Every structure is written in structure tokens, then in C-alpha cells.
Amino acid sequence: MSSTAASIPEGGETARPEPIFREINAQQTDEVVEIESACMACFQTGTTRLLPTKIPFFREVVLMSFRCEHCGHTNNEMQSASEIQKSGINIELQVKSVADLNRRVVRSDNSCVSIPEVELEIPVQSQKGEVTTVEGIIERTIAGLSQDQEKRRIDHPEAAASIDAYVERLQKLKEVTTPFRLLLEDISGNSFIENPLAPATDPQLKTTYFTRSQQQNEQLGLYEQNHEEQHLLKPIAEDEWPIENLHGEVLQFPTNCPNCQAPCETNMKLTNIPHFKEVVIMATVCGTCGHKTNEVKSGGGVEPQGVRFKVQITTKEDLTRDVLKSETCSLSIPELDLEVGPHALCGRFTTVEGLLVAMRDQLDGTFFHDSADETTKQQMERFLNTFDDIMKLERVITLVLEDPAGNTYVQSLSDDDSEPDDKLTVERYDRTFEDNEELGLNDMKTEGYEQKEA
Incomplete structure (x- = not known):
């Protein structure tokens, strides 16, 4: 790859490097x-x-x-070129019309595509990563099967006839006479199928996340520390543990900007939120592109129950509520039929207004402005304008924050901060098996872990 040397202006200051991406x-x-x-x-x-x-x-x-x-x-x-995600992703698309064939599909090298109705499976590494459509996947499969068919008809006529019959079944998929499913599994989590109804939920599109196995981590080059090396480490007695008070101290460590990948520093601080728990707040400011991020990690463990907050927004004071959103918390606005999963917005310490602005920017910044049709653009523009009406308090909504780990907090405006006010509802609920599975609690051994298994 060619590179351009950074020039030094007459004033002697080094020019800032341009963002890579x-x-x-x-x-x-x-x-x-x-x-x-x-x-x-x-x-x-x-x-x-x-x-x-x-x-x-x-x-x-x-x-x-x-x-x-x-x-x-x-x-x-x-x-x-992005980092491997924390979880793998499974995407299931119900193709019911010809219009669904035009949905954009972004698949990485670590993705597996299948269509159960025609017993089609494209395994990992059989095709390179690409930006395509549902129809493009079918067309590329047909082109691959049709390659060398003329020669095959002479040398192996039975095999060629079988392939021709299967190609005909794939051709009929493009007519969508009967609905079929497109399944996409990516252990790296870097694949995507377009939702034309965005930001509203799509009933034909189902997305789930899963925890990778050790074998899948090794396929991605993610290896755990060798158990033999761990036994060589000398355990530290409880009375020898170093005691260090990190409250009020800001720690810095080098990292790369998530927007332009330029080197920068992240500030980290441990703080205690009243009526809640200890949290770790991390903030990054890039001096190259000016990108700013803040992320919050819970300093405690997973709560016994999940928590659900419902905030009714009617006044300016409601927009100024402090919100601690953990990385396992999902957001929704029932009046707009809008749902935002926990992986879309990372954990952050902000306000209700800050959450709404982040949701709007996420939708506006991740939309296909250059390739979307005019009708879809207008539909998205009208939806984004509703956020402006909410900020002006011209529309009353209810913001729902649901966190199965129980590590989310919304400030109360009542005289007693520990009790919710009239516009804030707090519900505690028992997690389902699926919630525990996503949090990794089903495989976690919390009792008798010091004993060796037979």
C-alpha cells in the first residue's frame, strides 16, 4: 500500500494524519x-x-x-476491518416477495449462508466476504454450479443432469412463488441484512446473538491462556492483595479511535452513583477527527433480577434526567414502534435527551443515503423529524429501558431520590432462560467451584 508522508507547515507544527476509514x-x-x-x-x-x-x-x-x-x-x-464482536450473530430472513430479493446483505469471511427449503448451504470460507443482495447470493451460487457444465455433460452426464435440476430449483427461488428462509450465521458478528422498515422492527427479520464456543474462538484466532501456564503462576494470599483506592483518580491508557483508527488516549475513572452502585466510566476524545465516546461498565455483578424503567417525557425536566445505561440494556419507544437492541448503543452515562440524540444519530448515520430509493429516504426523513418534535415537547412518548442484568439506573425527580416519581415506573422481573443464556449465567458455576470435578 502506498502512503503519503505527513508534511510539516512553515509554523513547525506537524499536520494531523487523515483518518484511514x-x-x-x-x-x-x-x-x-x-x-x-x-x-x-x-x-x-x-x-x-x-x-x-x-x-x-x-x-x-x-x-x-x-x-x-x-x-x-x-x-x-x-x-x-473492524474488530471482532463480543458475540456471534444469527440472522433469519423470511423472503415472501420479489422485493425481498433486493435487500442488501453484508457478509464477512466468517459467515455461513443457508436456504433450508432447497437444502442449500454455503459454508464458511467457500465464498469471500461481499456486499450483495439476497438475489446476488442466489445468482453467485448458480454461476458457481454452472461453471464447467459443458465439459461435465460429456464426462459425467448423470452428475451434470443432477446439477441442472438443482440450478432450476434455484432459479425458481427468484420468482418467489413460495416463501423461503435465508439463514445467515456469523461467528465474528460482522454480518448484516437490511431492514427496509428501519427504524421500525421488521416482522420478517429475526436477529439473535450467541456466545462463541472455544473452537469458534480459535477459528477467529482468539486463544485463551494455556491452563498449564496458569498453574505456574503463584497464587496470592488474601492478606497479600494490594490495596489501592481508585476513587477520584483518573487513569489513562493508549487506544485507537473507533471512528478513524488514529492513536489516542482513553480516560477511565471509578465512581459511585448514589442509590445505585460503583461504575467504571471511560471517555475517549480523538485529536485527529474529533470523535468523542463515553462508555460505562458496571463495577458490580449481575443483579438477582432484571429491571425495566418506563419514563414518560412531557416536560424539559424529564429530558434532563440522568441515565446510566449498561451494555446489556435495550431501549424502546412504543409510540414510535422503535426498538434498539443492547448492541446498538454501548453502555453510557448520559441524560434522557442524550439517549434520544444518540438514537437519532445512530439511525441517521447508518442509513444508506447514497443507494436508497426516494420513497425509503422520505420515510426515514419523516421518522427522524419525529425526534425533533420530541425534543420540542410537541409529542409525548414513553422511553422504556429494559436490562436483564439489572445494571441500569434512571434518576428520580422526587424529593426522595431513592423512590420513583409519578412519571417514572420501575419494575423488577425474573429473567427467562434465554436472558440467562445471553448473559452466560446458565453455564456459570457459583457454588462448589473450588472442588475438582470427577
């Missing part, structure tokens, strides 16, 4: 890197073009395009 646009032609590489079709020298960019509704990616001037062979691929 920028929003995808038509002015990125200067950032394309060209590399000579061998053509896999004719073994002559072709050209590979690389473009690091950010795709709306997704993350940082590297787009790769190859073309051979000798034989005309072309190839397009996509590789994810």
Missing part, C-alpha cells in the same frame, strides 16, 4: 491503492484496487476489486 462517497478516488497481482484465470499480471472505507449500517471494511486486461477476468471482494 472515511464515509463512503464518490470523492474517494484519490484513496484507491493499486497493486499488481497475478490473474488466477490466465496467470498474467492484472491490477488489484484497494479502498478502505466505512459502509453505512455496517462498519469499517476494505473493498477489493481485481481486473485482468489480458483475459477480462474480474473479481470483487470485501474484508472486514
Whole structure:
């Protein structure tokens, strides 16, 4: 890859480096890197073009395009440049009409695609990561099966006839005479299927998250510390534990900006929230692109019960309530039919107004502005305008925060801060088996863990 040396102005100050990954646009032609590489079709020298960019509704990616001037062979691929997510993802799409074939699909190298109705399964690493559509996945499968069919009809006529019959079944999928399911499983969590009704929920689209197994972590190159090495470590007695008071002290550690990947520093502080618990607040400010983030981690364990807050927003005071949203808390606004999962917005310490602004920015910043049709754009624009009406208190809504771990807190405006006011409802509920599974509590041994299993 070619690189541009940072120039030093006359004043002697070093110019700030440009972000590596920028929003995808038509002015990125200067950032394309060209590399000579061998053509896999004719073994002559072709050209590979690389473009690091950010795709709306997704993350940082590297787009790769190859073309051979000798034989005309072309190839397009996509590789994810973002970090591996904490959980894997399962996406199930019910394809009921021809319009569903145009849904955009972003799949990484670690994804597996299947269509049970025709017994089709595209395993991991059989196809490179790509940005495509549902129809594009079917077309690429047909093209792969049809390759060398003429030769196969001569050498193996029975196998060729079987493949022709199966290709015909795939062709009928594009007519959508009967509904079928498209299943996408990605252990890295970096895949996505478009929701045309966004930000409203799509009844045809179901997304679930799962905890990776040790084998899946090793496939991604994530290895745990060797148990033999752990036994070599000398255990520290309880009376030898170092005692350090971190309250009021701000710690700093180097990291990379989540927006432009430039080096920066993250500030971390342990604080105690009244009538709640200890939390760890982390804030990052990038000096290169100006991006700011704040994240909150609970300093305690998982509560015995989940918690659900319902806040009715009618006055300015309601917008100024302090909110501690944990990374396991999901948000919803029933009046707008809007649901935001826990993975969309990380844990943060903010206000009700700050949460609404973050939800609006997330929806506005992750929408396909450049490729969406005009009707979808207008629909999204009208929905985003409702957030402006909420900020002006022209529309009354109820903000629901649901946290199965019980580590979320909403400030009360009553005289007694420990009791909810008239517009704040707090509900405690017992977690379901699925909630415990997502939190990793079903496999957690809390009693007799010091004893060796037989």
C-alpha cells in the first residue's frame, strides 16, 4: 500500500494524519491503492484496487476489486476491518416477495449462508466476504454450479443432469412463488441484512446473538491462556492483595479511535452513583477527527433480577434526567414502534435527551443515503423529524429501558431520590432462560467451584 508522508507547515507544527476509514462517497478516488497481482484465470499480471472505507449500517471494511486486461477476468471482494464482536450473530430472513430479493446483505469471511427449503448451504470460507443482495447470493451460487457444465455433460452426464435440476430449483427461488428462509450465521458478528422498515422492527427479520464456543474462538484466532501456564503462576494470599483506592483518580491508557483508527488516549475513572452502585466510566476524545465516546461498565455483578424503567417525557425536566445505561440494556419507544437492541448503543452515562440524540444519530448515520430509493429516504426523513418534535415537547412518548442484568439506573425527580416519581415506573422481573443464556449465567458455576470435578 502506498502512503503519503505527513508534511510539516512553515509554523513547525506537524499536520494531523487523515483518518484511514472515511464515509463512503464518490470523492474517494484519490484513496484507491493499486497493486499488481497475478490473474488466477490466465496467470498474467492484472491490477488489484484497494479502498478502505466505512459502509453505512455496517462498519469499517476494505473493498477489493481485481481486473485482468489480458483475459477480462474480474473479481470483487470485501474484508472486514473492524474488530471482532463480543458475540456471534444469527440472522433469519423470511423472503415472501420479489422485493425481498433486493435487500442488501453484508457478509464477512466468517459467515455461513443457508436456504433450508432447497437444502442449500454455503459454508464458511467457500465464498469471500461481499456486499450483495439476497438475489446476488442466489445468482453467485448458480454461476458457481454452472461453471464447467459443458465439459461435465460429456464426462459425467448423470452428475451434470443432477446439477441442472438443482440450478432450476434455484432459479425458481427468484420468482418467489413460495416463501423461503435465508439463514445467515456469523461467528465474528460482522454480518448484516437490511431492514427496509428501519427504524421500525421488521416482522420478517429475526436477529439473535450467541456466545462463541472455544473452537469458534480459535477459528477467529482468539486463544485463551494455556491452563498449564496458569498453574505456574503463584497464587496470592488474601492478606497479600494490594490495596489501592481508585476513587477520584483518573487513569489513562493508549487506544485507537473507533471512528478513524488514529492513536489516542482513553480516560477511565471509578465512581459511585448514589442509590445505585460503583461504575467504571471511560471517555475517549480523538485529536485527529474529533470523535468523542463515553462508555460505562458496571463495577458490580449481575443483579438477582432484571429491571425495566418506563419514563414518560412531557416536560424539559424529564429530558434532563440522568441515565446510566449498561451494555446489556435495550431501549424502546412504543409510540414510535422503535426498538434498539443492547448492541446498538454501548453502555453510557448520559441524560434522557442524550439517549434520544444518540438514537437519532445512530439511525441517521447508518442509513444508506447514497443507494436508497426516494420513497425509503422520505420515510426515514419523516421518522427522524419525529425526534425533533420530541425534543420540542410537541409529542409525548414513553422511553422504556429494559436490562436483564439489572445494571441500569434512571434518576428520580422526587424529593426522595431513592423512590420513583409519578412519571417514572420501575419494575423488577425474573429473567427467562434465554436472558440467562445471553448473559452466560446458565453455564456459570457459583457454588462448589473450588472442588475438582470427577
